[in-house]
Amino acid sequence: MYWVRSAILEPYPISKKKLAEKAALSLLIMPTQKNTVVRDTLTKVFMSAAEDSSASDTGIEEEIEFIQHKLTLIEALEERNKAQIESFIDEEDQWNSMDEYEKDLLGSKESITARMEQLTEELVLISMSQKSKNG
Numbered sequence: 001m002y003w004v005r006s007a008i009l010e011p012y013p014i015s016k017k018k019l020a021e022k023a024a025l026s027l028l029i030m031p032t033q034k035n036t037v038v039r040d041t042l043t044k045v046f047m048s049a050a051e052d053s054s055a056s057d058t059g060i061e062e063e064i065e066f067i068q069h070k071l072t073l074i075e076a077l078e079e080r081n082k083a084q085i086e087s088f089i090d091e092e093d094q095w096n097s098m099d100e101y102e103k104d105l106l107g108s109k110e111s112i113t114a115r116m117e118q119l120t121e122e123l124v125l126i127s128m129s130q131k132s133k134n135g
Contacts, residue, residue, distance in 0.1 A: 060123050067116045074109050077102055 081094060088094040095103070 060119050060126070064116065064119050064123065067112055067119070070105070070112055071109075071116070074105055074112070077106055 085091065085094060088097065098106075
């Protein structure tokens, strides 16, 4: 647990995972850079948050958490793009200004969402079968 000061300097507790998400979001909101610094920083922040969270019972839970982090990044990219659209000629100009990692991430949203649904269904089935075995 970390202590973070709000805008009015009142401390409140925040988990390391939430702190990592807020840091990643603030990095995504800044103007797009044509290098890998932002991507590498985001990857490190989210991976450290994932490693520090409690151990998952199954590989499915770990993959779900990883996908949730990716979806959070995608949502942050979308919000950043909405906020910055007026500084571009049009959406195509904005798209062309993004680096390949951001384009790939945004382009993968549909497949990531589908995978999340599939993993969630699998986890529910595993949970139900374990409950039926235990009585």
